[in-house]
Amino acid sequence: MLMKTFLLNNDEGQLTGFEVSNLFLSSGGIAKYVRRIKGCEVTGKRRWFSADEVHVRFSFSGKRFIVWEPFGDSSRLWVGPEDGEVVPPETIDALREKFESTGRLGLSR
Numbered sequence: 001m002l003m004k005t006f007l008l009n010n011d012e013g014q015l016t017g018f019e020v021s022n023l024f025l026s027s028g029g030i031a032k033y034v035r036r037i038k039g040c041e042v043t044g045k046r047r048w049f050s051a052d053e054v055h056v057r058f059s060f061s062g063k064r065f066i067v068w069e070p071f072g073d074s075s076r077l078w079v080g081p082e083d084g085e086v087v088p089p090e091t092i093d094a095l096r097e098k099f100e101s102t103g104r105l106g107l108s109r
Contacts, residue, residue: 015089017080027055
């Protein structure tokens with residue numbers, strides 16, 4: 001099963017991130033998925049019972065990203081640059097393509 005993404009653009013129409021369905025049961029599951037994406041390196045993950053809404057911190061193409069669950073109970077997870085990180089839209093789009101082409105079971109298209 002491949003991951004479906006939902007684009008997020010700012011008011012100027014520039015790509016700022018994307019969302020994925022929250023099909024994972026835990027931060028650990030999300031971290032395992034991100035580890036399978038070629039070019040991603042997990043740098044941190046949320047601890048059990050933590051109030052932190054950021055499930056995973058990772059790097060891709062020399063930039064810092066997060067997987068965040070707004071309000072802690074969303075049906076979608078936000079994937080985008082970590083606060084303050086300036087990331088070209090082309091890098092975000094390349095990451096989105098990697099998310100879409102990496103299967104949940106480690107299979108790629």
